[in-house]
Amino acid sequence: MPLPETDELAEVLLDLGVPHQDIDEPVRLSRRVTGDPGIRAFLEKAVAELVDGMGEVRGGADVPGLPGASGALARFFPLYVLVGSLPQARAHHRKLGVPEEVSRRTLADVGRAVALHRRWHGTGGILSARWLSLHLRGELYQLGRLQFQRSRIDRRTSDSIAAAGLAAGLDDPALSVHVPDFMGPLSPRACDRSLDLARDFFARHHPEEPSSVATCASWLLDPQLKRYLPGDSNIVRFQERFRLGEEPAEPEDLTPVRFVFGTTDVPLARLPRTTVLHRAVLDHLGDGGHWYVRTGWLSL
Structure with missing residues (x-):
């Protein structure tokens, strides 16, 4: 049976x-x-496909919806696949010796995705189930404030890395940095701690993949934000950790809005303008500007 009984499911x-x-x-x-x-x-077939090749770096796996389903069943079915x-996910963590608190906080991203679905759509459900397959497959871990995949x-970063004189090149192991919602300020201290945790964690639990760089692809790295935010803001100081690759050809104006x-x-x-960041995002678009998802890297 792929799902626990109802009482146990509530606890899960x-x-x-x-x-x-x-x-x-x-x-x-x-x-x-x-x-x-x-x-x-x-459901059993979907679960088997998700956990196939557990621990391999594949960039996640599809988490299918239920054909013909509608309403709440359609919205929640991917949650059942993850549950x-x-x-298998917890067994994989135990096999690697992943600390229980790291496993728990990593898998709790499922709950964050449920909260985000309600925030964005006003109903119960789960957002971006394929993203969560990374957590269930042992490809991503929450380590302090940040997540590391x-x-x-x-190719977005390999030329820039080579120009800096680092030995790491195309297709070499790397850690992708992600900034989750609902985790408090993106303070320099919190980021320093996360990077320290990541260096130790992956050297200990994935020594076969020595990563000398961490990469990040995010709207948070768009240097245009520096026009609007104080120089000592958490976002600007986060940006300054990374060397940027080339600006992409196409903007993604709605990404920071989302x-x-x-x-x-x-x-x-009609959107609120109560914070400096609110006003930055809206004023830039209102003046005819565009926002870009930028890719950068830092040395570990």
């Missing part, structure tokens, strides 16, 4: 950081999933 969802208001609905719906042979078989994968150096305001469905003129 709590352990995953799922908000209390979004526990009753998926627990109730789980009876329909486990009681329907066709749905149960589809069904938990035993086992990855490879790509992350800063939690929605792209509200007209820009």
